[in-house]
Amino acid sequence: MKTIRVVAAVIKAVNENGEPIIFATQRGYGEFKGGWEFPGGKIEAGETPQEALKREIMEELDTEISVGALIDTIEYDYPEFHLSMDCFWCKIISGDLVLKEHEAARWLTKNQLRDVEWLPADITLIGKIREKMQ
Numbered sequence: 001m002k003t004i005r006v007v008a009a010v011i012k013a014v015n016e017n018g019e020p021i022i023f024a025t026q027r028g029y030g031e032f033k034g035g036w037e038f039p040g041g042k043i044e045a046g047e048t049p050q051e052a053l054k055r056e057i058m059e060e061l062d063t064e065i066s067v068g069a070l071i072d073t074i075e076y077d078y079p080e081f082h083l084s085m086d087c088f089w090c091k092i093i094s095g096d097l098v099l100k101e102h103e104a105a106r107w108l109t110k111n112q113l114r115d116v117e118w119l120p121a122d123i124t125l126i127g128k129i130r131e132k133m134q
């Protein structure tokens with residue numbers, strides 16, 4: 001099966017109550033339209049995962065991020081391909097998270113993490129984020 005290498009940004013901030021929140025986006029097109037994900041996309045030839053992620057977030061959200069620690073690499077078999085997805089903690093450097101491709105977005109607290117319908121590959125990641133979110 002073909003492997004697709006993807007990077008995803010778990011953008012973290014703090015809300016007005018001082019609680020940690022993360023940014024989730026809803027896909028606006030394609031096979032998984034309507035599903036929730038972490039913004040990001042495919043690594044292109046010659047890019048490091050971090051470079052790919054900064055480029056993708058600029059393209060998708062018109063926002064500059066810093067890329068921090070790797071949370072996990074998700075390995076998941078979809079019917080048509082194998083997904084290998086590096087997921088990083090990220091912070092906003094500048095920009096307003098403009099939705100250039102996504103249908104909707106939400107900031108979620110730890111207790112709201114299960115309120116959106118994540119793509120199948122993201123389910124195990126959500127558990128890890130829950131444990132580490134603080």
Ligand SMILES: Nc1nc2c([nH]c(=O)n2[C@H]2C[C@H](O)[C@@H](COP(=O)(O)OP(=O)(O)OP(=O)(O)O)O2)c(=O)[nH]1
Pocket residue numbers: 004006007008032036037038039040041042056083085119120121122
């Ligand atoms: N970005 C992202 N992709 C995910 C997640 N979970 C998941 O299964 N995927 C899958 C959906 C897609 O098949 C693939 C990522 O592709 P993408 O559509 O974001 O790639 P891209 O931004 O480069 O877009 P495109 O130009 O190929 O349309 O990984 C996730 O949390 N974030």
Ligand SMILES: [Mg+2]
Pocket residue numbers: 039040041042056060
């Ligand atoms: Mg994308």
